[in-house]
Every structure is written in structure tokens, then in C-alpha cells.
Amino acid sequence: MRYRTVIVDDHPIVISGIAGLLTDLENIEIVEKFESGVALLDYIEDNKVDLILMDIFLPIINGVDLCKTIKQKHPKIVIIGMSSQSERSLVMQFIQNGGNGYILKNASFDEFKDCIYKAIDGEIVFSEEVKTIISQPLSEDLERIPGLSRRERDIALLLSQGKSTQEIADNLFLSFLTVQTHRRNILQKYKMKNVAELIAFLLKNNMLN
């Protein structure tokens, strides 16, 4: 079986580069190339596609949303994201929205080949550098951030559930004033202006749960 493959990238040079790499691959047939997501969305409505290699930074509609939209209608299409540089949260978001893998564009030909074959085989794949990005950062990112104490985490968790100071006090059998103090201490510890910013910060850094 030959996999009908589409490439989406807003840089024509990158498209031809990837196309060049892929022509060497057995059973990968490049059927179309696009420079934007909307053109791709039109195309897949009328044509059979098995594999999509897409840049994440695209004009109009970004790669994450594009992937989500495609997967909702065509869950069987294998989608691999690509970008020149990236960060952890972007990669995770792409996977959470149905992506089957993520490759940095500086990956070697062998990495590309490996990842594509494995993705077709049903695996979720990452190029080497992506793997380090999604797992290593915590050693630098999170180590310097002082953690929440147990009580503070309890309170932060209830805050993220929309509880008011009074409700939290009732919930934890504490004085209203005590909870108020904890709230202020947490905000000051991370220099946050209010609970909204705090919750966003804590969730992005995986400090709740």
C-alpha cells in the first residue's frame, strides 16, 4: 500500500526540501502540497489522504487548530507536526488535539524516516530534540520555582474550582481570615496580581493536582 501524503508549509523552500527527502521513501506518495490550512481542508473533503506533514506556524489557521479540525472529521489520517523551534506546551497541545507525532525541522533524514514509518504504524512519535524538550525542561524550569506548601496547594486547588474564601474556609474547617492570609501569601510568593493569573501560572507549570 502506498500512503497518500500531503505537505503543508507556508515556506515553499521547506516544502520542496521535505518533498525531496520523502521521494526516497518506499510507499510514501506525495499527492499534494499546500501553503495554507484552508486549502488543505478543502482538499481532504474530496480526496483520500493517509498522511499529513504540517508546519505548526501557519497563516490564518494554526497547526494545532488545523489538526483538531481534520481529526474530528477524519480520525484515521495520520498527522505529524513540524516546526523550526518549539516549546513543550505547544507539542503537548498538538498531541492532545490528535496529532500523531512531532518533528523538529532540523531532524536528520533518518529521524524523519523513522518517525514517519512509526507514525503510520500507529505510534505517537517525537524526534530526538522534541523528546528532550518535553521532558528535560522541568529540571531547569521548575527547579527554581519555590513550591506550594501542602495547605497552600489545598487552597489553590479549591480556588481553581471557583470556591470563594468563605467556601474554602468552610471546606477546610479554617477561619475566613486564615484562608485570606494563605491567599495573599501565595499571590505574593509568585508575584501574581490576582487568582486568575495565579491559576493560569500554576496550571501551566503543573503545580496543581
Add this chain to the structure above:
Amino acid sequence: MRYRTVIVDDHPIVISGIAGLLTDLENIEIVEKFESGVALLDYIEDNKVDLILMDIFLPIINGVDLCKTIKQKHPKIVIIGMSSQSERSLVMQFIQNGGNGYILKNASFDEFKDCIYKAIDGEIVFSEEVKTIISQPLSEDLERIPGLSRRERDIALLLSQGKSTQEIADNLFLSFLTVQTHRRNILQKYKMKNVAELIAFLLKNNMLN
């Protein structure tokens, strides 16, 4: 080379079950079994370990935190998470904290074997059911949730950055009262009590960015 492997699970029955599966595997040597994370943390300080299979739901310290702690000091140890049932965010969190893979306990022997060998080989692996969990749910989960309008998303984004109503109004060149109306509409749309709960909800459902 034989991989020195440790199993951590608070159900002795599960430990023996997994141990049984693994004895059949070439070059996997089970050197120790633990029922809690603290015992494991002590052990790895004094003994060489290559691979850890750990339950995610553990007493005292949970699997995600345990994985994070271990990886900070011993990034080369391969850690695979396991649980009986799971949800997307938990799996993603585990991976973001350095985990090399995630397997549901109902996976077949072949899946276990495959995942373990691939993880040792440097891949990030998921058992079949985990793959569907992390990618499929969006088609049911998110489709029924009404989206934010463009203006609403602008405002929600600024809220997540800790901006006050007045600051948002200045930022978007709107009246204070207009922003106030948008805030209320967003809260009512998702039946949220306050911005804190709203931000948590939006971030967990990838509705910001």
C-alpha cells in the same frame, strides 16, 4: 546488557502479576519491588536502576510527583507509568514530568513487552488504549462545548494574564462597562462562579492560545 528493573505498586497482587509477565522477557531483570514511592526513593540512592514500572495511584506520594523527583536526580532511568483506568490530562502530566511511557494495566502481554522494549530504546510509548484516550476524547469532549467568540477570547486571555477589567478596557480600547459585560457573558456561558474557575476550565480544555 540486562536492565535492572524495579516495580512499584501498592497492590501486591499486581506486583506479582507484572513480575510474572516480565520474567519471560530477555534482558529484563527484576531487582526489587516496592509498595510505596518513599521506599523506592531510598533504594535508588544506593542502587543502580535502569527501568521503573510504577503505578500512578500510590499512597503518600503520587506517581507524577515521584517520577518528577526521580528524573531530576536520575534522568537516565526509564520510567513507565501504569494505572487501571486513566484520563488524558493525567497521562500528559506524567509525560511532561519526564515519564517515558504510559500503559493501562489491561494491556496485553505483547503490548507490555513492546512498550518496555521501545521505551528502553529511547522512545516515548503508550499502550493502545492510552493512545485513544489522549487523542480521541476531543471529538466527544470538546465538540459539545460552545466556543468563545473572538472578543471573548481576547478578554479571557488578558484575564489569564492577571489584568483587571479596567486594564483590559484600556488594552482593547473598550469601555470598562463593555468588558464587564463580556466577563459576565463568558462566566454565564460556561456556568462558572468566577474568573479563577473559568481560567482553570479554559486551560484544561485548551481553549486559550
Add this chain to the structure above:
DNA sequence: GCTCTTTTACCTGAAATCAGGTAAAAAAAA
């Protein structure tokens, strides 16, 4: 034993949010 951190608790006043209402212009969809 001593020290530092955490948890508990209280007071006050300004600022901001939340909840209820209404309504009209503009834009998008049917």
C-alpha cells in the same frame, strides 16, 4: 535546644468582582 517554615488568626479600608437588569449598533448567518 534553637531556628526557620508553616499554619493558624485578627483588623481595616480601598478596589474590584459579581449578579441583576436593559439596549442598540454591527456583523454574521440563514
Add this chain to the structure above:
DNA sequence: TTTTTTTTACCTGATTTCAGGTAAAAGAGC
């Protein structure tokens, strides 16, 4: 073109948060 959704805007009052203090008891670490 008509209808619906979105965006804009105003009013009021109760509730809540935020920021500034202080301080003592309990627990963890040295």
C-alpha cells in the same frame, strides 16, 4: 432580506478580593 449572534454600552448594589499591617502556636530541620 430577515434573523441571530456578537459587540458595544450603561446603571445599581451586594459581595468579594486585594493590600497593608501584626502575631502566636505548631511542626520541621539543624
